[in-house]
Amino acid sequence: MDLATIMGFIFGTVFIVISIMLKGSLSTFWDSASVMITIGGTFSALLISYPLDKFLNCLKTVKHVLKKPNLKEEEIINSIIDLANVARKEGLLALEEKANEIEDEFLQKGILLIVDGTEAELVRNILDTELSFIERRHSLSQGFWKTMASLGPAWGMIGTLIGLINMLQQLEDPSTIGPNMSVALLTTMYGSLLANFFATPTVNKLKDRSSGEMLTKELIIEGLLSIQAGENPRIIEEKLKAFFAPSVRSKIGESNENDLKEGA
Numbered sequence: 057m058d059l060a061t062i063m064g065f066i067f068g069t070v071f072i073v074i075s076i077m078l079k080g081s082l083s084t085f086w087d088s089a090s091v092m093i094t095i096g097g098t099f100s101a102l103l104i105s106y107p108l109d110k111f112l113n114c115l116k117t118v119k120h121v122l123k124k125p126n127l128k129e130e131e132i133i134n135s136i137i138d139l140a141n142v143a144r145k146e147g148l149l150a151l152e153e154k155a156n157e158i159e160d161e162f163l164q165k166g167i168l169l170i171v172d173g174t175e176a177e178l179v180r181n182i183l184d185t186e187l188s189f190i191e192r193r194h195s196l197s198q199g200f201w202k203t204m205a206s207l208g209p210a211w212g213m214i215g216t217l218i219g220l221i222n223m224l225q226q227l228e229d230p231s232t233i234g235p236n237m238s239v240a241l242l243t244t245m246y247g248s249l250l251a252n253f254f255a256t257p258t259v260n261k262l263k264d265r266s267s268g269e270m271l272t273k274e275l276i277i278e279g280l281l282s283i284q285a286g287e288n289p290r291i292i293e294e295k296l297k298a299f300f301a302p303s304v305r306s307k308i309g310e311s312n313e314n315d316l317k318e319g320a
Contacts, residue, residue, distance in 0.1 A: 058124045061261065068253055086240045092214035094246040098207045105203055114200035117239060121261045132160070132272060133296045136279035139167065139287035146201050148284070162186070162273055166280040176284055183277045187270065194266040205255035212247020216240045275299050 076085055103111055135158065142150050148170055153166040162183070169179045219240025226232045275296055282292045 057122060058261075059120055062155065063125075064257065072249075085242065085245075087239050090215055090219075090239060090243040091245055093218065094208065094243050094250065095213060097211035098204060098247075098250060101207050101211070101225060102200070102204060104295070106200065110196065114197050117197040117200075117262060118258060120265050121258050125265055129272065129275075129300055130210065132163070132275065133279070135163070136276070136296065137289050137293050140279075140283045140287070140292050143283050143291060144286070151283075160276075163276050163280075166276060168205040170212050170277065170280060170284045176281055179284065180277060180281060183273075183280075187273050188279075190273070191266070191270060194269075198262050198266070200263065203256050205251040205259065208250035208255060209244070209247040212244040212250075214272070215243025215247070 058078075075083065077083055106114065127269055139151055139154060151167050152171045155171070158167070160165045165186075166179065166183055169182060174182075184266060223233060223236035223240060226236065232276050278299075279292060279296055282295060287295075
């Protein structure tokens with residue numbers, strides 16, 4: 057689980073609940089009709105906006121917000137350096153056996169393309185094409201949550217207008233104005249919470265996940281093409297380390313030094 061996401065959700069909920077209880081009661085901030093208008097209206101509009109299969113697939117992407125990404129840059133670079141050493145000592149054909157031991161499908165596919173003798177330009181074109189389609193899927197998911205973030209407040213305002221209309225029809229009884237106005241404003245609050253506490257943070261987290269994955273895959277492409285070109289493993293390592301911040305580069309260096317000491 058992603059600790060930052062869990063902490064953000066818990067802290068946000070606690071702060072909201074405590075602030076409500078300091079000035080009133082939680083029960084006054086619940087209204088089933090407002091929930092139906094805001095949440096039901098938002099999801100109904102999303103169903104109109106997206107085909108059912110894409111709607112369901114985009115909803116499932118919320119798991120990427122809760123799940124910690126399994127991308128360890130130092131491990132990927134070390135794997136590429138190991139492959140470079142094997143290719144340098146035993147030739148490119150020896151990488152086929154290594155490919156079966158690799159879990160990353162993108163890296164495995166690239167290795168097999170190299171082993172098959174595919175030209176470097178074609179290897180890059182094939183992997184870049186797959187990369188573009190991955191990015192397109194990511195953009196679709198992000199667009200879904202952006203749409204939710206824009207629809208939530210809009211449906212909250214619709215609920216507020218409905219509440220105000222009902223209030224104006226009962227002006228002959230002044231005692232109903234306050235409660236009706238309160239209920240009308242709840243829909244606006246629900247819409248704002250849906251957008252700013254759920255949908256927009258989800259978009260931002262998905263963008264971060266996508267950026268990390270794209271960077272890792274670009275690194276893999278660069279590493280594979282360097283192996284195919286027969287570059288020195290040490291040169292490949294320095295080239296790939298340039299993709300990351302100095303803090304990550306030091307981890308890569310330390311892990312490689314430890315491997316050398318163990319092998320000595």
